[in-house]
Amino acid sequence: MKNTLIALSLLLASCQTQTAGNIKLLGGVRDFQDSSDWEQTDDQTNVLGIGLDLAGKDGFGPEIGYTYSQDVSYDDTYVNRKVNDTKSRVSEIYLGLRKNYMVNDWWQVSFSGGMSSLNVETSVNLSYSGDTATDRGRAYAPYINIGTSVFVIDNLFIGIEYRHNFLNEDVDIFILDPELDCDMYLLSIGFSF
Numbered sequence: 001m002k003n004t005l006i007a008l009s010l011l012l013a014s015c016q017t018q019t020a021g022n023i024k025l026l027g028g029v030r031d032f033q034d035s036s037d038w039e040q041t042d043d044q045t046n047v048l049g050i051g052l053d054l055a056g057k058d059g060f061g062p063e064i065g066y067t068y069s070q071d072v073s074y075d076d077t078y079v080n081r082k083v084n085d086t087k088s089r090v091s092e093i094y095l096g097l098r099k100n101y102m103v104n105d106w107w108q109v110s111f112s113g114g115m116s117s118l119n120v121e122t123s124v125n126l127s128y129s130g131d132t133a134t135d136r137g138r139a140y141a142p143y144i145n146i147g148t149s150v151f152v153i154d155n156l157f158i159g160i161e162y163r164h165n166f167l168n169e170d171v172d173i174f175i176l177d178p179e180l181d182c183d184m185y186l187l188s189i190g191f192s193f
Contacts, residue, residue, distance in 0.1 A: 020056035024190025
């Protein structure tokens with residue numbers, strides 16, 4: 001996977017792109033497909049992120065971005081241990097290629113795909129000792145993204161996006177091996193420059 005990410009980076013560096021681009025803020029939900037291994041923290045309802053692409057309003061170019069999500073569960077068990085709470089956090093850096101289409105003067109549709117590097121951290125507050133145990137892992141996964149935006153004034157837009165990380169690569173977290181196959185449903189607000 002690392003070699004694929006490096007090859008994609010070299011491809012992006014060699015692309016001739018427009019000088020116009022888009023920057024956006026993202027917010028939404030991350031839903032892990034393998035909810036049994038993620039146990040209580042499979043729906044991370046507070047995804048925040050930022051994205052930048054150089055595809056212009058109606059063009060093709062590279063994109064890069066960052067998302068962060070977390071979930072807290074107050075169920076009393078995690079991996080057969082008594083706990084006060086369980087916290088999972090996922091930070092993702094993505095790099096890919098994007099195509100934007102202007103349907104008319106105010107409506108844009110976009111498609112993109114590339115590679116993500118996902119860092120996962122899970123912490124459990126053990127009720128029998130009061131200690132907190134933390135484990136971390138990293139995985140690489142390809143993604144696809146589709147979205148639509150409406151330009152409300154000049155270069156300011158709002159939109160919705162769907163992203164799917166579709167490689168079922170396991171991450172070793174405690175005794176579990178949760179897969180990072182997930183969906184994200186996002187709202188975006190941004191500016192085209």
